[in-house]
Amino acid sequence: MTRTVMFLKKGVFFMKADRLIKILLLLQHGEKVSTRALSEELEVSERTIHRDMESLSAAGIPVYAERGAAGGWKLVDNWKQRLSWLKEKEVMALFLPHADKVMKDLDMGISSSEIRDKLLLSVPGETKESAGKLWERIHVDMGTWKSSTSETLPAMDVIKEAVMNDTKVKVTYEKANGDVKESIIKPLGLVAKSSTWYVVLLNEADQFRSYRMDRIKACSSLEEPFERPEDFTLAEYWEASKKKFTKSLPEYAVRIVASPIALQRIQFTGRFVRTTYQGEEREDGWTELELSFNSEEEALGFIVGFGDQVKVCSPVSLQDKVRERAEEIIELYK
Structure with a gap:
């Protein structure tokens, strides 16, 4: 019973803390906000809003109420709690786009754009424009090329x-x-x-x-x-x-020469192969490379896929395997 009460108290505390932060963010726009508007936005009673304002005031945040039909709550002299103690590069680092997939997988209940909008309210004016540009010009995507709707993690x-x-x-x-x-x-x-x-x-x-x-x-x-x-x-x-x-991964080194077309594909396909050496382009346009694979079979499948655009120089045993695989393919299509 005591443990249940403790968790309930913690829950109430975090709900109120989250609500106070939202109120502060709304007021930092510099305009007056009525008690009714705050209560509707936060889905609590007007009485709760008044208690929240007392909590903010007790915490040293200068909020005050203007009476009358056009009245409302406001921060004194457009007061803002800025991120002024951070250096410019440190502030900019906060604005590097977050990976929405990570937050979705963790069920954080918030998007990267929401984080950006809240942070922008607290950034010094001279940094705000640069921070906004950073967000607009860099995107982090941690998903796969072919995302599936079944990519859920029940655990x-x-x-x-x-x-x-x-x-x-x-x-x-x-x-x-x-x-x-x-x-x-x-x-x-x-x-x-x-x-x-x-x-x-x-x-x-x-x-x-x-x-x-x-x-x-x-x-x-x-x-x-x-x-x-x-x-x-x-x-x-x-x-x-x-x-x-x-x-601990096994390494199987292969020396090849590759055509210009194959070279581009090899440089792009870094997931399956690692290039450990690349020579200068030869007079015929081909380039000598040394590639590293996890196994001979992996190297064989990769190289055969390039057809006549890649030639194995060493090891000789792999040359023989490529020739055998090519003969098997020819036999298949006879």
């Missing part, structure tokens, strides 16, 4: 709550090889890697692991708290984990 709500509250979760997880395992995890943080979400966690043996959120087939909160490692930093762990994973 997100449960995992997000567990991350924020340090509570254990029971999950059913499908590995890359198709094996399915049920276990109890301790979620430490969420990471958005491009358009893919991961949860960094401690498993039942207290070992650090990273699970893809879309492979969690079922989960339920146990509401059992756990002790978060004191020296754990999510960003540092992720960067170290990423470097370790990259080093």
